Amino acid sequence: MDTLRSIPTFLPGKIDLETYGPREIHVVHVVAFLLPISYLLLVFLQRQKNVKAPLLASELDEGSRKKKFTFQCLELLQDGYEKAKAGLSMYRVTTSDGSEEVLLNHKYLKELKELPDDCLNFIEAIRISTVGDYSTITSSSAEHMAHVVKSDLTPSLPKLVPALVEEVDLSIERAFPKCEDWTVVKMNKMMLDIIPQISARIFVGEPLCRDLRWIELSRDYTLEAFAASRAIKPWHPWLRPFVYRFLPEIRVLHKTLAEAKEFMTKVAIDRGSNTKKDNVMFDWMKARSPAGYETDYKRQAMAQVSLSLAAIHTTSMASTHMLYDLAAHPEIIEELREELEVAMAETNGLNKDTLPKLKKMDSFMKESQRANPSGLTTFKRLVTKDITLKDGTFLPKGVIINVDSSMRYMDSALYEDPEEFDAWRYLRLREQTGSSSHHQFVSSNPESLFWGQGRHACPGRFFANSEIKVVLARLLLKYDLTAVGGLRPKNMVFGTSVSPNPEGEVFMKARG
Ligand code: HEM
Numbered sequence: 018m019d020t021l022r023s024i025p026t027f028l029p030g031k032i033d034l035e036t037y038g039p040r041e042i043h044v045v046h047v048v049a050f051l052l053p054i055s056y057l058l059l060v061f062l063q064r065q066k067n068v069k070a071p072l073l074a075s076e077l078d079e080g081s082r083k084k085k086f087t088f089q090c091l092e093l094l095q096d097g098y099e100k101a102k103a104g105l106s107m108y109r110v111t112t113s114d115g116s117e118e119v120l121l122n123h124k125y126l127k128e129l130k131e132l133p134d135d136c137l138n139f140i141e142a143i144r145i146s147t148v149g150d151y152s153t154i155t156s157s158s159a160e161h162m163a164h165v166v167k168s169d170l171t172p173s174l175p176k177l178v179p180a181l182v183e184e185v186d187l188s189i190e191r192a193f194p195k196c197e198d199w200t201v202v203k204m205n206k207m208m209l210d211i212i213p214q215i216s217a218r219i220f221v222g223e224p225l226c227r228d229l230r231w232i233e234l235s236r237d238y239t240l241e242a243f244a245a246s247r248a249i250k251p252w253h254p255w256l257r258p259f260v261y262r263f264l265p266e267i268r269v270l271h272k273t274l275a276e277a278k279e280f281m282t283k284v285a286i287d288r289g290s291n292t293k294k295d296n297v298m299f300d301w302m303k304a305r306s307p308a309g310y311e312t313d314y315k316r317q318a319m320a321q322v323s324l325s326l327a328a329i330h331t332t333s334m335a336s337t338h339m340l341y342d343l344a345a346h347p348e349i350i351e352e353l354r355e356e357l358e359v360a361m362a363e364t365n366g367l368n369k370d371t372l373p374k375l376k377k378m379d380s381f382m383k384e385s386q387r388a389n390p391s392g393l394t395t396f397k398r399l400v401t402k403d404i405t406l407k408d409g410t411f412l413p414k415g416v417i418i419n420v421d422s423s424m425r426y427m428d429s430a431l432y433e434d435p436e437e438f439d440a441w442r443y444l445r446l447r448e449q450t451g452s453s454s455h456h457q458f459v460s461s462n463p464e465s466l467f468w469g470q471g472r473h474a475c476p477g478r479f480f481a482n483s484e485i486k487v488v489l490a491r492l493l494l495k496y497d498l499t500a501v502g503g504l505r506p507k508n509m510v511f512g513t514s515v516s517p518n519p520e521g522e523v524f525m526k527a528r529g
Pocket residue numbers: 139159160162163166324327328329331332335391395396397467468469470471472473474475476477478480481
């Protein structure tokens with residue numbers, strides 16, 4: 018059996034496993050000494066972070082505010098949104114773990130997104146909120162990955178469509194039941210089975226993309242990393258370097274990372290010996306890395322699992338939402354199929370020229386995202402220098418800011434009948450405004466905050482767009498679907514995160 022020491026550590030160099038282990042007695046003394054000091058220091062730092070903004074639900078005690086944020090975040094944000102509409106610049110919320118974050122009025126987005134990374138930092142905000150030094154979320158590879166996605170993956174997308182189509186077909190064939198008659202299918206589970214395979218085709222290439230263990234690993238790393246984050250977070254920052262080694266969640270995570278490293282070693286050998294293969298993220302990341310990366314399989318493993326974390330659950334959740342919406346609105350299906358069949362006839366099959374013709378599908382996808390955004394807030398950033406905004410609003414160094422996005426999608430002043438699921442809403446907006454770029458699924462602007470904003474807006478959205486369109490196209494051509502009991506499975510909202518019901522079921526039947 019593995020001991021913790023035999024598992025390679027993926028933690029930052031500052032934590033040396035060899036230094037600790039046998040010294041538990043000393044650890045207790047050190048901890049007893051450090052705790053009161055660190056408490057005082059934290060109180061002091063907390064004061065430093067004081068921000069002049071009202072605290073939502075301040076009539077409740079801290080425990081009740083944490084609960085409210087976790088289980089009634091929509092209600093809490095509704096209150097904040099009303100206040101922001103009445104002119105409030107920003108407000109504070111107590112989050113699920115008891116830390117405070119600031120939510121800024123949407124009007125500041127334009128100004129905020131122009132600020133440089135040394136004022137407002139995206140990676141640091143995620144690192145702090147997920148305790149990234151231990152959970153490994155937002156490792157040092159994050160910046161590199163964003164650059165490679167923008168510079169290599171997105172420009173290669175047209176060339177990659179045939180590979181996507183092939184992998185979508187293979188994954189559906191492997192994972193979906195035959196559905197000769199109406200069959201109940203757990204759609205979220207299906208998407209979490211096929212999206213890792215399809216993504217892996219473009220991230221690590223063949224044959225690893227079809228290895229069932231890699232499919233499982235690249236999907237489960239995300240869950241394991243967040244479990245590790247939840248396990249370490251309640252511990253005082255000064256105790257974390259001691260306790261992390263005893264947390265089962267962190268052991269599991271390290272085993273997964275060690276296994277990912279073994280996989281990378283194999284991929285490197287396999288891809289190195291086969292020069293005919295199309296380039297994939299694995300190759301591009303290597304090509305754009307400093308010397309040493311090529312043989313550093315630990316870093317390559319970290320880069321691949323980080324890519325999976327950014328790409329797999331997000332895309333699986335979005336496509337599950339869309340399939341739940343289609344099942345609940347079967348009248349949309351026929352129109353989408355018709356558009357697809359016309360486009361395929363014009364372009365001789367499903368290929369790079371077909372996707373831009375699917376304007377109804379694009380509108381439907383964006384409406385599904387409006388009705389089911391992946392998060393209720395956006396633009397999470399750590400303030401790394403004191404900032405005074407143009408109107409004098411002061412953001413002190415050390416606070417984490419966000420911008421409320423979800424309430425805008427349901428504001429009747431901005432959207433006609435926002436409660437209605439209107440699949441062609443964005444198609445009409447595109448036609449009315451004559452703007453083809455503003456209302457597309459991939460658009461990122463102050464009205465469409467699904468992908469974040471500014472220089473860190475999701476670079477993977479163009480890939481997600483092609484991947485989801487191919488998945489929907491293939492499923493719509495192969496199957497009929499309808500909602501069980503005529504009802505769409507209800508979303509689950511925890512804190513600011515919105516997930517499709519993981520157990521949600523839809524009826525599917527193979528088309529004749
Ligand atoms: C429907 C699927 C997806 C959703 C909803 C989504 C959403 C987001 C959001 C909200 C952000 C933060 C932006 C900000 O705060 O301004 C982000 C960042 C990021 N996403 Fe996505 N994403 C998706 C798919 C993908 C895919 C498929 C990839 C990779 C191919 C990817 C790679 C990234 C990366 C690398 C970042 C960090 C960007 C940076 O550090 O500058 N995402 N994504």
